[in-house]
Amino acid sequence: RVQVRSFGTQARTKHVPWDTRISPCIRLLGPRPRPMSARDAHAISDSLAELPMGSNCAVVTLLGSLCPITICHVQTFEIARQLLLQKSESSEGAMLRPSALERFDAVVGFISLNGDRHVGAKLAQKKQQSLDIDQRRHLVRLATADLPWVGEEDREGSCLKTLRSRMPHLNFIHFCMNGADDVRKYRKWLWADVDHRFLTFGRPGDTGAVMNAALRDGVDLDAGHFVMGPELTDVSSTDARIALARGNFAQAQRHLHPSVIEWLLTHGPWLPKIV
Numbered sequence: 001r002v003q004v005r006s007f008g009t010q011a012r013t014k015h016v017p018w019d020t021r022i023s024p025c026i027r028l029l030g031p032r033p034r035p036m037s038a039r040d041a042h043a044i045s046d047s048l049a050e051l052p053m054g055s056n057c058a059v060v061t062l063l064g065s066l067c068p069i070t071i072c073h074v075q076t077f078e079i080a081r082q083l084l085l086q087k088s089e090s091s092e093g094a095m096l097r098p099s100a101l102e103r104f105d106a107v108v109g110f111i112s113l114n115g116d117r118h119v120g121a122k123l124a125q126k127k128q129q130s131l132d133i134d135q136r137r138h139l140v141r142l143a144t145a146d147l148p149w150v151g152e153e154d155r156e157g158s159c160l161k162t163l164r165s166r167m168p169h170l171n172f173i174h175f176c177m178n179g180a181d182d183v184r185k186y187r188k189w190l191w192a193d194v195d196h197r198f199l200t201f202g203r204p205g206d207t208g209a210v211m212n213a214a215l216r217d218g219v220d221l222d223a224g225h226f227v228m229g230p231e232l233t234d235v236s237s238t239d240a241r242i243a244l245a246r247g248n249f250a251q252a253q254r255h256l257h258p259s260v261i262e263w264l265l266t267h268g269p270w271l272p273k274i275v
Contacts, residue, residue: 040151041159044108045166047149053169055105058084060199062177063112063156065119065237067131068264069143070255072235076177076201077150081107083199083229084175101224102173109150110159111140128241129269142259175199175227180206189214192226202231247272 048057060080066073083095084104116133123130131139137152144150153159156176163172175197178188183200189210192198200210211221211228219226240255244264252261264270 040110040153041162042166044149044151045163048106048108048163048167048170051105051167051170054171055169056102056171056173057106057108057163057167058104059160059163059172059174060084060107060109060177061112061153061156061174062109063114065114065122066111066136066140067119067123067237068136068139068240068256068260068268070235070237070240071143071257072232072255074143074147074257075232076229077109077144077147079201079229079232080109080175080177080199081149083227095230096228098224098227099222101227104173107149108163109147110153110156111144111150112153112156112158113137113140126238128245131269135267139260139263142263143257145259173197177201179203180210180231184210184213187213187217189219189226190217192219194225197225197227199227199229201229203234204231207231241270244268244270245272 051057058080060077062073062076064073079095083097084107086094086097087103088094089097113133113136116130119133119136120130140152151159157174160172160174163170177199178201180200180203183189183198184206188198188200202210207228214221214226221228235255240252243249243251243255249261249265256264
């Protein structure tokens with residue numbers, strides 16, 4: 001059961017189909033984690049019960065392979081929350097924010113994972129082993145253990161129905177969170193509208209290209225439908241896997257949560273081969 005506290009003022013884009021055919025990989029040792037379900041949405045929605053009627057609550061979702069989840073993945077949720085809860089752009093350290101974007105009273109987040117067939121095929125092209133979905137879920141829980149406002153869901157955006165039915169007095173606004181590289185590849189700014197919000201984090205080499213292309217295509221970056229977040233240092237799952245495989249654990253520590261590293265050093269497939 002997820003333990004949450006009330007966070008109040010402190011503190012999903014179109015679904016991409018995925019499948020669940022199991023790919024060859026090392027099985028998680030010990031009890032299998034519970035499957036993703038609406039239970040996280042139930043627990044998180046309970047923490048919002050004391051918000052006044054009509055309060056705006058942002059629901060930030062992330063769909064990805066997360067093989068494995070990195071520190072950067074977790075930081076995107078923390079920065080997204082800071083940006084959306086920001087009350088003024090005049091204070092020191094404030095982030096740029098679209099002028100028409102609503103002010104929010106609370107922010108919650110949900111993570112969903114690509115299926116094993118997709119992840120296995122992607123890593124097989126790189127001649128690397130993959131983690132199955134149960135293992136990736138387990139690492140997500142380890143990495144987000146200190147963020148009680150972040151939960152899990154089976155499909156991106158599926159928990160919105162639960163949140164809205166349990167807390168009908170609140171106004172839930174969904175943001176699908178992406179990296180600028182993925183948004184650039186699929187031109188996702190064209191998908192954004194009042195009912196399909198995007199929160200895009202910049203990546204070196206892609207940030208300017210995304211903003212310029214969106215403006216050329218007539219996207220109003222002040223409307224609050226396609227929101228550009230700050231540019232983050234690129235810390236990818238690929239880099240983490242390579243660091244582990246090379247035995248460069250100091251480098252791996254810069255990419256991964258300590259609990260994630262500990263699990264991977266015992267059960268993970270990306271360790272140096274002993275000759």
